[in-house]
Amino acid sequence: MTSLIKNNKHIALIFFSMAVLFFAELKISAQDILLSQKNYADSLFDESKYFDAITEYKRLLFFDETNQFEFDANFKIGMSYKLGAKYSNSIKYLRLAQRAAEANEETFKSKIEIVKVNILRKTFSAGKLLLNQIEKDERFTDRTDEINYWRGWLRMLSDDWEGASESFAAIDSLHPLKTLSDNVVDEKYSVTFAKVISYILPGSGQFYSGKYLSGLMSLGWNIFAGYLTVNSFLEDRVFDGIIIGNLLWLRFYNGNIQNAEKFALEKNINISNKALRYLKNNYEGKKP
Amino acid sequence: MINNFVQCRIFFNSKFFFYHLLILLLFQNFGFAQSTNLFSPNNRFKFGNYLFQERDYLRAIDEYKSYLSTNKNDTLNFKIGFAYSRMGNYSESERYFKKLIGKSIFIDESKFELLKINYLRENFSDLRSKSFPSNKFRTETLKLQHYSYLSDEIELPDSNLLFSIYNDDELIFVRDFYNRKLNPEYKSKTFAAILSAFIPGAGKIYAGETGDGITALILTGLFSFLAYDNFQADHKIRAWIFTGLSAFFYAGNIYGSAAAAQIYNAGIKLNLENEIQVFINQKKYFTPRYDFID
Numbered sequence: 001m002t003s004l005i006k007n008n009k010h011i012a013l014i015f016f017s018m019a020v021l022f023f024a025e026l027k028i029s030a031q032d033i034l035l036s037q038k039n040y041a042d043s044l045f046d047e048s049k050y051f052d053a054i055t056e057y058k059r060l061l062f063f064d065e066t067n068q069f070e071f072d073a074n075f076k077i078g079m080s081y082k083l084g085a086k087y088s089n090s091i092k093y094l095r096l097a098q099r100a101a102e103a104n105e106e107t108f109k110s111k112i113e114i115v116k117v118n119i120l121r122k123t124f125s126a127g128k129l130l131l132n133q134i135e136k137d138e139r140f141t142d143r144t145d146e147i148n149y150w151r152g153w154l155r156m157l158s159d160d161w162e163g164a165s166e167s168f169a170a171i172d173s174l175h176p177l178k179t180l181s182d183n184v185v186d187e188k189y190s191v192t193f194a195k196v197i198s199y200i201l202p203g204s205g206q207f208y209s210g211k212y213l214s215g216l217m218s219l220g221w222n223i224f225a226g227y228l229t230v231n232s233f234l235e236d237r238v239f240d241g242i243i244i245g246n247l248l249w250l251r252f253y254n255g256n257i258q259n260a261e262k263f264a265l266e267k268n269i270n271i272s273n274k275a276l277r278y279l280k281n282n283y284e285g286k287k288p
Numbered sequence: 289m290i291n292n293f294v295q296c297r298i299f300f301n302s303k304f305f306f307y308h309l310l311i312l313l314l315f316q317n318f319g320f321a322q323s324t325n326l327f328s329p330n331n332r333f334k335f336g337n338y339l340f341q342e343r344d345y346l347r348a349i350d351e352y353k354s355y356l357s358t359n360k361n362d363t364l365n366f367k368i369g370f371a372y373s374r375m376g377n378y379s380e381s382e383r384y385f386k387k388l389i390g391k392s393i394f395i396d397e398s399k400f401e402l403l404k405i406n407y408l409r410e411n412f413s414d415l416r417s418k419s420f421p422s423n424k425f426r427t428e429t430l431k432l433q434h435y436s437y438l439s440d441e442i443e444l445p446d447s448n449l450l451f452s453i454y455n456d457d458e459l460i461f462v463r464d465f466y467n468r469k470l471n472p473e474y475k476s477k478t479f480a481a482i483l484s485a486f487i488p489g490a491g492k493i494y495a496g497e498t499g500d501g502i503t504a505l506i507l508t509g510l511f512s513f514l515a516y517d518n519f520q521a522d523h524k525i526r527a528w529i530f531t532g533l534s535a536f537f538y539a540g541n542i543y544g545s546a547a548a549a550q551i552y553n554a555g556i557k558l559n560l561e562n563e564i565q566v567f568i569n570q571k572k573y574f575t576p577r578y579d580f581i582d
Contacts, residue, residue, distance in 0.1 A: 033324050
């Protein structure tokens with residue numbers, strides 16, 4: 001009887017030890033497997049295979065029961081969608097990453113990425129709102145330069161070059177993007193000025209925008225229509241004068257002002273586009 | 289009692305026990321390997337289901353296909369067909385549904401999905417020509433087939449036939465679409481042109497372009513008056529110029545009125561087509577609820 005109990009004890013001990021070993025192995029192996037899955041997904045991401053990377057990060061999320069990779073996986077899915085130009089999906093996953101963030105750095109990182117995606121998809125008001133929220137957040141008081149940098153980018157891409165210059169000046173008065181923004185502001189034509197001088201002297205707005213032939217044509221037509229109108233009144237053909245004045249002269253006069261505005265706007269768009277092309281192709285700093 | 293202890297002792301001391309334990313642990317390890325291999329067929333199956341629920345159909349299809357390379361599963365074949373259909377890849381979708389007809393439990397579901405593809409491809413006559421022998425989705429099928437008359441360009445059938453199958457909520461919309469399709473509130477191009485011939489601009493006003501109509505009336509009237517006035521004053525050249533202008537505006541307005549009526553009619557037709565499409569989208573093409581998909 002004693003021997004039987006003794007034997008049972010040994011068996012129970014062996015069984016217990018094996019069970020402990022088994023479950024320990026299970027836990028360690030599960031960790032290893034998830035980690036290797038993350039590494040695999042990361043390698044796909046690094047190779048720019050974004051579709052596959054998203055699949056593998058989603059697989060990681062699905063099998064990660066303890067949610068230890070929730071931030072990393074969601075963030076990388078968001079980044080993959082961003083790099084694949086699927087901006088709405090990108091924001092969805094970056095928001096999930098933001099929710100899963102534990103450290104302040106992670107929260108900041110995901111929020112800034114959301115701002116960058118908003119810049120890329122041209123939803124500037126949403127980006128601006130989020131930047132204001134980040135700026136007011138006490139956790140990120142030491143990240144003002146970064147906030148100003150992305151605010152500057154947001155303003156540049158929303159064609160607010162003066163605002164962009166202010167934002168970059170808040171980082172450094174000699175910041176290269178401040179210089180670029182200032183140059184754009186200096187190069188741009190004043191649309192209001194072009195219109196005002198066209199009111200005073202038809203065609204001058206076009207001259208100001210560098211459209212000399214158009215300016216001359218506009219001036220010529222206005223002189224001709226003006227002559228016809230005035231001549232009608234001088235010859236006491238009041239009705240003719242009113243009709244010619246309204247249907248001919250006023251049409252050329254208005255057309256001259258609209259043209260002045262249109263040409264100034266076109267020139268400004270070209271100047272902005274030239275600066276944006278430089279940012280896209282030649283600028284080596286951080287980009288959205 | 290003593291007998292039991294003796295039996296126990298024999299069991300624990302026997303080689304059988306240790307072999308048993310060894311086999312048990314081996315199986316446990318095998319099971320563990322299955323559960324921890326994220327790319328095992330079972331895990332691909334589970335992950336595929338998750339992706340399908342997330343409506344990430346393209347990835348779900350990949351997972352299901354991988355599972356099906358080692359296993360057979362008609363539900364997954366159906367879900368692949370369904371996913372392709374949702375993605376707008378109708379030829380692949382058809383291929384999967386056709387595979388299921390005749391040799392699976394999803395015959396009726398597959399047939400219904402094939403009908404739905406006919407609707408989505410606007411093959412309305414094909415859709416209506418298919419008979420549906422099973423009673424399982426008879427109502428849904430008839431609803432879809434009858435509704436296709438509203439999207440088609442052919443003559444509408446008798447309203448009693450069309451309305452009989454829908455419930456009260458659906459009937460409100462179907463009846464409205466039917467009536468609007470049968471008697472569209474079109475404007476007559478000829479009438480618009482004739483109106484403008486009598487009173488310049490009236491045709492435009494009739495076609496809903498009130499502002500343009502009034503402008504046309506004023507301009508034609510003004511140029512006609514100028515022409516008349518210049519003829520009276522013996523300024524013949526100017527008189528003929530204004531006569532030409534007024535004739536140009538007059539003729540242009542007649543043509544413009546007919547065009548405005550045509551644009552108005554196109555708008556009415558387009559609006560109705562949009563509403564018909566929005567309604568059937570909301571009703572999910574009268575698709576029955578598939579429990580195995582939810």
